[in-house]
Amino acid sequence: MKLSVITINYNNAEGLAKTMDSVFRQRFSDFEYIVIDGGSTDGSKDLIVNNQDKIAYWCSEKDSGIYNAMNKGIREASGEYLLFLNSGDFLHDFAVLEDIHPFLSGEDIVYGDLLFVHGDGKEDLFVYPDVLSFEYFLERSLGHPAAFIKRALFEGCLYTETLKIVSDWEFFVKKIVLESCSYRHVERVISIFNMQGISSVSLSLCEEEKKYILQGIFPPMILDSLQLAACLKKQPLFELFREMSKTHRFQKRVKPVLTFLLKLNNAFSMRK
Known part of the structure; x- marks a missing residue:
């Protein structure tokens, strides 16, 4: 099996219905679909049961958070590549998996682009760069609904469950920046990411967790040097100075x- 699509959900039946519909309508069908529900009480379980003939594995039980649920999905998956498409997010169109399948041919991580939809309906298309540097990860991450990750990368390295928001960012930093895993950007919109529920509190916690992770990975002097270098590279005359x-x-x-x-x-x- 080349691909496993994993959806986690908790009390978001409406979002789950959208996500599942986008998966079931794919023209490409040679993949397995896994749904991990956190013991929802809003009808999500009924929705899963009614569609269980199209689901390779599902469970509805209490978990300790988003990354605990994602790790459950990883353990049950058998695909060479994994795509995390959580409830409320959905594949951009019915040809996504058909178009991306030929690119799942060797690189550790294959990623496309992501369409962000805000609460007011505004849409922002984010085209990810072809080259992913430490400087890039200081400010951004890869959107997991647009990233196809080799399951082998998770062997002995599951998501850190004590983190609330940025465990997937930590995973990408370790694998791409520190371990130099191979990756490839495909110029294709993969998923639509629902921004509803993203608050200033979440953004604040995100920055706190990133700082905690970086301090755990790098000695203070090296981290300061890396951050200073990243800052200098953003200065207007940096490219001119470097060429000169x-x-x-x-x-x-x-x-x-x-x-x-x-x-x-x-x-x-x-x-x-």
Whole structure:
């Protein structure tokens, strides 16, 4: 089996119906569908039962949070690649899996683009970059509804269940930045991501968790250096400076300036 699509849900029957409909209507059918429900009491379970003939595995039981539920799905999956499409999010159109299937051919992570839909109906298409750097992950992540991840990457490395919001971001940082896993961007909208329910409180907690993760991965001095380098790269004249610095003329002119600054620094150090 090449692909497993995993949906987690808790008391979101309306969103679950949309998600399931987008999966069941796919023209491509050679995949398994897994639904993990957290013991919903709003009719979600009835919806799952009524469609269980199209679901490879499902359960409806209490869990400890979103990442505990996602880990349950991972353990039950048999596909080479996994796509997490949680309730309320849905595939962009009926040809998504058919179009993406030929690209699931070797890279550890294959990702497309994501359409964000806000509570007021406004839509924002986010086209992910072809190159994913540490600087990129300082500000953003990959949207899991647009990312097809090799199941083998989760062996011994499931999502951290103590985190509330950014465990998938932590996973991508570890796999792409630290372990140099292979990846590929496909210029194709994969899913529609529902932004309803995203609050300033959630965004604040997101930043707190990211800071906690980075401090656990990198020693303070290295983390400071990486963040400073990322900041410098965003300055307006950085690209021009970098290109100029490659020329012999620039290097010849800047050398005496640097020598003068070093002498000046030494002079002040001696006075202290």
